[in-house]
Amino acid sequence: MNNNLKKIVVENSDEIVKNWLEEVSKNRSNDYTSAISDELFQSTNREFVNVIFTSVDQQGITTELDDFSERLINLGWPLSYLTEGLQAFRRVTIDYILSQTEKVDSEYFANVLVMVDKWVEPIITQLVNEYSGSWEHTVSLQRVALQELSAPLIPVMENITIMPLIGTIDTERAKLIMENLLDGVIKHNAEVVLIDITGVPIVDTMVAHHIIQAAEAVRLIGSTCILVGIRPEIAQTIVNLGIDLGRFPTKSSLRKGFQTALELTNRRIVKSDDSEESIERLLDSLNKE
Structure with missing residues (x-):
């Protein structure tokens, strides 16, 4: 059949x-x-x-x-x-x-x-x-x-790296942050690491605990961790929760954090008062030639 x-x-x-x-x-x-x-x-x-x-x-x-x-x-x-x-x-x-x-x-x-x-x-x-x-x-x-994109470590200057964090942080991602931080500090020979939490919507006890652990791990291998992007509502939450972030520097913005990183690496931003005058002298010399 x-x-x-x-x-x-x-x-x-x-x-x-x-x-x-x-x-x-x-x-x-x-x-x-x-x-x-x-x-x-x-x-x-x-x-x-x-x-x-x-x-x-x-x-x-x-x-x-x-x-x-x-x-x-x-x-x-x-x-x-x-x-x-x-x-x-x-x-x-x-x-x-x-x-x-x-x-x-x-x-x-x-x-x-x-x-x-x-x-x-x-x-x-x-x-x-x-x-x-x-x-x-x-x-x-x-x-x-x-x-790889959730916890990137970006070298912005010799001995200075930045880790911008965006979105929520759970236990799995916190582990990845820790691994990338430690590997990146050694790979880039970083003396200062800036963790930017501007894009993190909620910082609760668990998130703060993970960040503190990461910063402490960085300190143990001889580098300094600066937490930047502390918004007013985040600062209030941290205070209300009784979380101690005094073990490492904190700044409200990435700009201020970067200035601190420069100071920690014995560098500073210098504004030259005669910069415009120097450019004019250079142009005059070129015109004469």
Whole structure:
């Protein structure tokens, strides 16, 4: 029975393909494929159905199916295109097989359903696994990228680095901040590190505790940590919570913190009063020449 059903499908593949293409094109104007060119849509559909028939003919997952799904993943086509296409293939194939028999009893109908399911289900499973693996890989890469961006350490001058923090700070991120701070201080030979919390919306006991731990760790390896970006509401919260930040310098702005960092590294900003006069003398000398 199964071989007979398979023979019907394979020998009449052209008719089934025609019906399938009509089926998948019905709702095109209402979904994501409406933005795809007709040429690309039709060529992709034909390749898809050919891959399906190859899998049916060889009774298993093929390299053609793996290659096709990988290309669609790289092009950004959603998994729903594949699953809906396979469900359409299931419906069209069952209808065609039943139309070739004058008398359909319950046993024959059940055999048709089971046979077509055996063709379609392994393909759906394989495609879902392919997409899931790709999504997990993409999410993993995005997570790493976000972690790198969530606690950057920027060397702005010899022996001075800045770590700007934006967003909430949880335990996992606090651990990353600690690791980046210690690695960066050693890597950049930093004497002073400025932690800028201007972009941190809430500083509670837990956040303050993590910051204190990070600053203390920096101090233990011979550097100084300056906390900058202390807004009035943050200062009030810290006082109300009874948090002691007296172990290291704090400043209201990054500018003031940077000035302190310069002083700690035996440097200062000097404004030259005769800068304009010097420029004029230089221009005069160039004109004479």
